[in-house]
């Protein structure tokens with residue numbers, strides 16, 4: 001494993017689109033070659049070297065490349081976009097689209113992320129030590145495929161619209177979430193250790209939501225079925241199982257209608 | 267002597283009434299009277315005749331005072347500002363014709379701007395929902411001739427679109443709706459007791475911000491499945507009853523406004539309302555329509571739709587069109603400091619945006635093109651007054667049901683005044699020179 005360290009030296013005057021900060025783009029490159037990779041500020045093309053101090057070098061492949069990003073990156077977008085392997089550690093609070101359309105590897109953020117992290121994610125892992133913004137693991141605008149695989153773990157809270165159009169993978173939120181969880185979901189699993197507000201599982205077709213805390217307003221389209229004992233993330237407890245959204249379309253398997261499942265801990 | 271111009275189109279709200287009559291002086295220079303329009307529509311026409319109307323551009327000085335400049339100087343200022351920006355925001359586009367919107371798009375493309383229209387604070391959320399799940403749509407003509415179940419959800423046409431109810435939705439007698447008002451059942455869903463609610467057969471006084479839940483409950487009720495006792499403050503019996511009223515109609519139309527598009531959940535409310543409409547088509551014929559506000563906000567969505575593929579919040583900064591409301595929408599761009607200049611045409615963000623965004627506009631290089639003096643022109647560095655579209659110059663506009671209507675010129679603009687389109691054309695030529703294209 002080779003390591004590349006990026007330390008921000010010149011802040012963009014607006015925001016920096018740095019989709020080249022990924023093990024795939026860095027693999028097989030020296031610090032000098034990495035510095036020449038493109039980034040964008042509005043309509044102006046710049047390079048990573050214009051904004052970052054770069055040391056180390058990329059591994060032979062993405063999988064053998066680790067990237068460490070240091071400094072205030074709150075104006076840097078698209079870190080780890082579309083990465084297929086390797087590792088990124090961000091020591092800061094990156095802006096939007098962290099790990100968007102990610103396919104493999106791991107991103108660890110030792111801070112908060114803004115909106116659209118894990119958009120359309122297909123595989124790999126994102127771990128966020130702080131809070132996540134809105135649209136975590138959701139679909140890009142107009143896409144009917146949200147998160148399809150992989151795992152996102154947020155230790156703090158998350159914003160609204162998490163897992164919209166999700167159809168695979170897993171999202172675990174340590175704290176609370178805002179409105180709209182797994183809207184339009186057709187699969188996948190979302191665990192909320194804290195409280196949820198409202199619109200949990202609205203228009204949900206299939207998939208699972210597990211809430212440990214309160215749900216302020218339950219969707220009218222969810223009906224209580226029975227109590228079940230579950231083990232979630234090493235915690236065994238009794239949960240109430242609701243099914244829904246019964247207003248939405250659902251397919252049948254062996255003559256039985258399949259609904260989305262919502263478990264709430266007692 | 268005076269002349270009367272008939273079949274005039276009202277350039278105020280999305281109803282785009284096309285039956286106005288306007289009396290003008292013989293030389294065509296003065297507009298004297300307006301017939302058939304509602305009060306707000308007539309006001310728009312008469313405004314063009316104001317004595318204190320500005321007829322030349324003016325530039326704000328360091329000390330806040332204004333200095334008159336020529337159109338040429340204004341063109342130079344605007345072109346230089348846009349050409350030197352890293353990411354300009356070009357906002358508005360709802361109170362102008364499609365011709366001007368087309369030229370504006372070209373400027374946006376060569377300067378790498380973000381193009382956004384008033385949908386961003388209005389029906390943009392509806393457009394997101396339409397992209398997500400589609401829309402069963404119809405024209406206002408179909409509504410007039412066929413609809414016997416009319417729903418107004420979170421909108422109050424009695425005030426915002428005054429002639430909508432008499433021309434299309436409640437009162438007119440159409441081909442299959444010969445009984446007019448008597449043959450229609452009107453349902454209003456609104457937390458307030460509005461004037462529209464007063465003419466309704468059913469008023470569901472919903473708890474604020476619970477639209478998504480009530481819409482979901484309707485879908486459950488259509489299927490005859492069990493509901494909780496009360497949803498969104500409405501007892502379930504009333505919800506089942508409303509569901510029956512809708513299912514038993516021959517043609518259901520759902521009109522919705524900013525009460526649902528800008529309250530909690532935004533696009534999801536519309537998404538669910540469209541799903542309700544889709545479900546209703548299992549039992550009868552149903553369509554849904556946003557009550558668009560500005561007379562040609564629909565047109566700017568149509569122009570950008572065919573030019574860029576997206577109806578608002580189009581980010582052209584990297585040379586291709588990107589669209590992600592939440593990131594590329596004006597207020598998010600301003601709040602986050604993502605743009606370095608602001609160009610406004612055909613809208614008044616100074617009056618409609620949050621204070622923090624207006625403050626950002628005032629801190630940036632900014633130009634506002636508007637026939638009126640508005641809160642926006644007050645904070646912009648350059649104000650360029652132009653001719654009134656639909657009064658002093660014609661051009662294409664799209665009604666709220668996506669029907670294009672050619673607006674008409676009824677009087678001459680004051681001597682030497684430019685139109686939106688002429689001004690933009692000149693700015694475009696100058697930007698091309700600056701960029702060496």
Ligand code: SF4
Pocket residue numbers: 276277278279280281282283302303304305306307308427428429430
């Ligand atoms: S309803 Fe709208 S378009 Fe019709 S006259 Fe009134 S303002 Fe003009």
